[in-house]
Amino acid sequence: MIVREKGEQYDGSHRVVYYTTDDSGKCVPEHVKSEFDEQIASYYELRVAELARLQDSLLKGEISPIGFFVQYCNMTVQDTAARVRTSPGKVRKHMTPKGFETVKVGTLLRYARVFDIAVGDFFQFTHLAGDLPATVQRFHDRLIARITVGIDTRGDQAK
Amino acid sequence: MKTIPGFEHKVASHCETGTLKNLVSFAGMEISEPMVFGLGSGPMFIYLFFAKGPSTLPLIGLRNRPGNVFKFVGKLCGIDFRYEKFCRSRDALARAHHWIDQGIPVGISVDMFYMKYLPEFLRVHAPSHFIVLLGRDEEGYAVSDPYHVDIGHLRREDLEAAMDTHAPLARDNFLITVRGVPARVDWKRAAKKAMNKTVNVMLMPPGVRHLFPFLGIQGMKLYARKVLQWPDKYQGHVLREGILFNAVGFEDQGTGGGAFRLMYGAFLQEVASLFGSSELEAMAESMIEHGQDWRRLSRKLIEIGKEIPLADGEYPGWLRENGDQMNADLRQVSDRFLEKAAFEERFFKDLSGVVSRLD
Numbered sequence: 001m002i003v004r005e006k007g008e009q010y011d012g013s014h015r016v017v018y019y020t021t022d023d024s025g026k027c028v029p030e031h032v033k034s035e036f037d038e039q040i041a042s043y044y045e046l047r048v049a050e051l052a053r054l055q056d057s058l059l060k061g062e063i064s065p066i067g068f069f070v071q072y073c074n075m076t077v078q079d080t081a082a083r084v085r086t087s088p089g090k091v092r093k094h095m096t097p098k099g100f101e102t103v104k105v106g107t108l109l110r111y112a113r114v115f116d117i118a119v120g121d122f123f124q125f126t127h128l129a130g131d132l133p134a135t136v137q138r139f140h141d142r143l144i145a146r147i148t149v150g151i152d153t154r155g156d157q158a159k
Numbered sequence: 160m161k162t163i164p165g166f167e168h169k170v171a172s173h174c175e176t177g178t179l180k181n182l183v184s185f186a187g188m189e190i191s192e193p194m195v196f197g198l199g200s201g202p203m204f205i206y207l208f209f210a211k212g213p214s215t216l217p218l219i220g221l222r223n224r225p226g227n228v229f230k231f232v233g234k235l236c237g238i239d240f241r242y243e244k245f246c247r248s249r250d251a252l253a254r255a256h257h258w259i260d261q262g263i264p265v266g267i268s269v270d271m272f273y274m275k276y277l278p279e280f281l282r283v284h285a286p287s288h289f290i291v292l293l294g295r296d297e298e299g300y301a302v303s304d305p306y307h308v309d310i311g312h313l314r315r316e317d318l319e320a321a322m323d324t325h326a327p328l329a330r331d332n333f334l335i336t337v338r339g340v341p342a343r344v345d346w347k348r349a350a351k352k353a354m355n356k357t358v359n360v361m362l363m364p365p366g367v368r369h370l371f372p373f374l375g376i377q378g379m380k381l382y383a384r385k386v387l388q389w390p391d392k393y394q395g396h397v398l399r400e401g402i403l404f405n406a407v408g409f410e411d412q413g414t415g416g417g418a419f420r421l422m423y424g425a426f427l428q429e430v431a432s433l434f435g436s437s438e439l440e441a442m443a444e445s446m447i448e449h450g451q452d453w454r455r456l457s458r459k460l461i462e463i464g465k466e467i468p469l470a471d472g473e474y475p476g477w478l479r480e481n482g483d484q485m486n487a488d489l490r491q492v493s494d495r496f497l498e499k500a501a502f503e504e505r506f507f508k509d510l511s512g513v514v515s516r517l518d
Contacts, residue, residue: 008279010278010279010280012253013278014278014280014281015170015308017170017171017172017305018172018305018410018418018421019172019193019418019421019422019424019425019450020421021447021451024427025444026425027193027421027422027425027428027443027447028425029171029172029192029425031170034412035454035458036406036407036410036461039403039406039407039461039464039465040280040407041277042403042465042469043280043400043403044279044280045469046396046399046400047279049396049470050396073272073284074283074284075284076210076211077201078327079284079326079327080328080440082326083324083326084325085325113320114319116272116273116320138316141273141316142316150193150492154484
């Protein structure tokens, strides 16, 4: 998983269709900037804080990488279990550092799909200082990932 | 990437209504988004107090079950939708390729989490998002998403993950194409039927109401009561994020309470002009006012949420100083929400009477 020093930034470009009344009292659609842009921006701040908190917890050995991603993706144990096609009890077990050691690669692949990461992301974070560009390419259904830090001169399609 | 010629991508307030509108418009039938929403008996309130939503608080739903708008509009207007369900995403995509290659756009139900062209805050695990596939090449797909101003692009890997989620209530590997649209639609008959259906769903018979206290007007009342319990159940950033997400969800994210009510008001205005009914016009105005007031209530929720500190360490101290004020504010939100529930109860009963008098 690539972690940027400044975290993800919101550029304020999102637009929504609101229904508002015009001068004649008719309710009409309007494609405008969200009224709640400020709150959306604060969501990004919160994500940075949440990432730091979860990483801390992970490095202290309080949660496993699966526990990290379940919380980071704002998921419940039940929802994760249904998507990974396993039982909630198993997910709870995998969310502990000890239980994580027993997870098979095939199951990790299913988790990776749910969290939209590569299998390697369960084992490492790539911290990027400054504005260094980085791209990730995944192969074999997320089993292998190629991370390119800096400008990719090979012209591969990057994520 | 080459896309299906003649398909006009238009943004919309809501994904299912927007997708339906774009699909039938390509097939030659013009219908407004509010009309789709109204004929689809869209308005609803669901407070799943037992299930966690994409935020930290329980799941709220402000419209009927995803897919029902397609079902109801198709039935009432006589639009011939072709629904196809597959066990594996590979098979569903093979079928989608078949339609795209024939120049037929394909509506699909996907998980928003994998829609990489959307901003990150919208990419939550919501498995009932509707988009249209309108082009493909070796790299991926061109998609029309009503929440995105341009044609979006998805890689095959992401689309497969989005279509095949195994999530509860998801419509995995589900394709919708338009087989045909009617030459003429009896809009009056369709609107009357749809309004009656909405009344029944929102009010529900007494027995059903007690069985499902989290649905419709009862659900709104339950939500109003639960708002008061938030500070006891959630603290710090969890409470802050939950409150803010509720407000953004009401208005922006997939549209919501205020936004949906405004769209329903627009539908009633359109129907009132069809019938030339001043009575229905007045009902439409009161629904629009209700939607605008709901938006004001969302703003109030934002004010409350913003006061809560981002850092959990600061929360206990902040609560000692501001706890009483927050509780008073939440009490105000709860009371106003109860008023909203009372309004909707009265409104839908009155609407039933007005509909019975329409010619």
